[in-house]
Amino acid sequence: MAHRTISDDELLTRALELFRTFGFEGVSLKQLAEATGLEKASLYYRFPGGKDEIAMAVVTWVAGGMQQLIFDPLATGGGTARRRVQLICERLREFYGCGLKSCVFDLMSIPGASQELKEALRATMQAWLDAFAAVAKEAGISGAQARARAEEAITRIEGGLVLSRVMGDGAPFERALKAVPELLGTA
Amino acid sequence: MAHRTISDDELLTRALELFRTFGFEGVSLKQLAEATGLEKASLYYRFPGGKDEIAMAVVTWVAGGMQQLIFDPLATGGGTARRRVQLICERLREFYGCGLKSCVFDLMSIPGASQELKEALRATMQAWLDAFAAVAKEAGISGAQARARAEEAITRIEGGLVLSRVMGDGAPFERALKAVPELLGTA
């Protein structure tokens, strides 16, 4: 085929799968070209900054997706806090492939990518902490405690993903996720 | 200097610092040569299998160190269970640089290295789980609960390290580590 094309969403979806699996340093432009069905030169046309810019676009896109699918529904979605936390736990389970996929925060925060990307990860993690703390507070937990519970919930999710990858078994992640509603006061 | 040399321990120490910081794919033989003060060819003399063999040696060496400094003292060290858990928490704090250094289990379990290395990481993580579960059981927690508490403790340590790296702040790790004695029933 002489001319192939692919939507930005589909391109970033496939790039995300590579980066979250192999990390920034573990992914080459050749892999990105194969995964997207484009030639390397075409990737440079769409992302003149090369791999750094692709990675940054992936993280920006993931951050937007989390805002839309996790943070916003937690804050303003319909139903009780309990029901909203249940919903986003289900979405997290899907996003992390029942514990068999790694976290983009984990793999992309390894030194090697740009400073800009590192800052985007930090800001998104902070938004996650804030979203969890707000729902815990809504559930009746005091401000300081709510922030502690939010951090503990995310800590267990991230740690569960690490253990799941090391052990080759999604169960540690599943057990971590199961504890989230109680931690946020919505069990 | 025409002939430099370096002990195996010192070499593996410096290689570990690189691998735990940048991950397997993020470390080149050039970096390893510079960090150890040897030329690449000298590294191949000592590790004919190249980067894979160096990484494997690092993990084997770390596993031995954890056995000696963490697992064994937890099982047979002197003093109460409470005192032994306190001691190994202090050693973990030091090993992880108060949360500012990443975990070798996390970074080296990213696909790219050999299957042998992956299996060594899994076995060492299992030994860690077993060691924590044994001390929790000694502290009076039932078998199934002890295993759950051991997993939760390690999950929080690993997750705390991820959050600390993303946020650029060792505090999440410190808070996770603080919870370990209570989780293991030795608070």
Add this chain to the structure above:
DNA sequence: GTCTATAAAGAGATAGAC
């Protein structure tokens, strides 16, 4: 907007001197 082709730099790996 994607392609083919290629340049330039860096990676892993080996040969052979000392």
Add this chain to the structure above:
DNA sequence: GTCTATCTCTTTATAGAC
């Protein structure tokens, strides 16, 4: 046991046709 020198392959990045 370490060195210098080199080889090959991969990677990033660009030029120019269509």
